Each structure stands twice: as structure tokens, then as C-alpha cells.
Amino acid sequence: MQVGTRWTSGDEPPQAVPAALRDGIQGVDALLPVDDLGQPRPRWTLTWLEGRPIAELDTGVIVELDDDGTAVVRHDDEDDFA
Template identity: 75%
Template sequence: MQLGTRWTSGEEPPAAVPDVLRAQIRAVDRALPGDDLGQPRPRWTLTFLERRPIAELETGVIVEVDATGAVTVRHDDEDEFA
């Protein structure tokens, strides 16, 4: 696994984030509820597994490129092998 970078949800993803993931990351960011109490926004972590990019939000949302090259969005508690 290659460690990538971290950034705060709602901010522009760093240049290290592949273009293929950006639209779905933005869609997830837009779907997050606002926080009227001023809590910090969750942070994304970009890593690479088998040379495929994976962006994981602290809430458990994962945006990744699967083995076929498709971008998928899932939650880390979903059974990957179902």
C-alpha cells in the first residue's frame, strides 16, 4: 500500500488525487449534512492499493477504482464479498 495524502471534506482535493475520483468525492462532500454546532468536517485519506486509488472519509465512506476501472462509492461496513 502506498500512502497518499489527507484533506478536509469540502475543500478542493489535493493534486495527488486522481481526476477519476474527483467527481464522486465532490458528490459525497455535497451530500454530507451541515453542522450548525461548528464541529470540524471529516477528513479524507487517499491511499493506493495495488496501484488503484482509494479515498476514505472518516465517516466510513469509500470512493475507489475497482479492478474493472469503474469508480465505486460504498461504506466500509458493507460486505465487499456479498
């Protein structure tokens, strides 16, 4: 069994986050606007589905691995149109 974890966007992902997801996560973090009003940054949640890591941001952005092990970024509302 693999346990997930949470961390704040923009922070270094915990060691539990697979290297294959890190570039995708850091790419999303780089695109998030800076909040000059001091609002809290969204948080990432790492979970495992059928042994595959999935990182989801509170905003609905998802970073997961495709069948080739490459990180893919999508939004959770994309499932509504499948």
C-alpha cells in the same frame, strides 16, 4: 511507490487525487450535512492498494475505482456481509 494524502471534506482535493475519483468524492461531500454547531468536518484519506487509488472518509465512506476505472462509492461495513 505512491504516497497518500489527507484533506478536509468540502475542500478541493489535492493534486495527488486522480481525476477519476474526484467526481465521486465531490458527490459524497455534497451530501454531507452542514453542521450549524461548528463541529469539524470529516477528513478524506487517499491511499493506494496494489496501485489503485482509494479515498476513505472518516465516516467510513469509500470511493474507489472499479475494474472499468469508474468511481464507486460504498461504506466500509459492506465488507462485513460479503
